[in-house]
Amino acid sequence: MQVFGLIGDPVEHSLSPPMHEAAYDALGVDARYVTFEPTGAGAAVDAAAALGIAGLNVTIPFKRDVLGHVDPTPLAERVGAVNTVDLSTDPPRGHNTDLAG
Numbered sequence: 410m411q412v413f414g415l416i417g418d419p420v421e422h423s424l425s426p427p428m429h430e431a432a433y434d435a436l437g438v439d440a441r442y443v444t445f446e447p448t449g450a451g452a453a454v455d456a457a458a459a460l461g462i463a464g465l466n467v468t469i470p471f472k473r474d475v476l477g478h479v480d481p482t483p484l485a486e487r488v489g490a491v492n493t494v495d496l497s498t499d500p501p502r503g504h505n506t507d508l509a510g
Contacts, residue, residue, distance in 0.1 A: 411440040412461070416453045417468030420444040425466060450474035458496050465494040479503030 415425050421444075429442035440463075447453035450471040455478070457465055467475050472490040481503040485491045491503035 411438075411463045412443060413440060413464050413466075414443045414445055414457065414462055415466045415468060416445045416447055416450070416457075416471055418446045418470060420446055420468065423468070447471075451478040454478045454494060454496075454501055457494075458501060462496055464496055467492050467494060475503055481505075484508065 413429065415423055417423070423444060426442050426444060429440075432438075433440045433442070445453060445457075447456070450467075451474070453471070454465070454475065472492055475491040475494065476485070476489065479491060479494055479501045480498070481491055482505070485503050485505040488505045488508055490505055490507070492507050493504040495502040495504065
């Protein structure tokens, strides 16, 4: 089973967990989506990688802080924020999908 997650603070209001879980179920994907409210972006990325989490979505207040803890794509670097982290690479790759919509 793959595990994906959301880091931010606060995240209890997020619709991402039920949305992702419904998509996994509908598509027959063996995955789960969990939320984390870490105290820092770097520790969260390191812990997620150590736990074998496949990827993270990033929301406030960590979108800018994550930049220093990942290898950002050129777009993420230009935008100055990361909202998606691919943990399958070393170092983790930071993307920004907010701009494209």
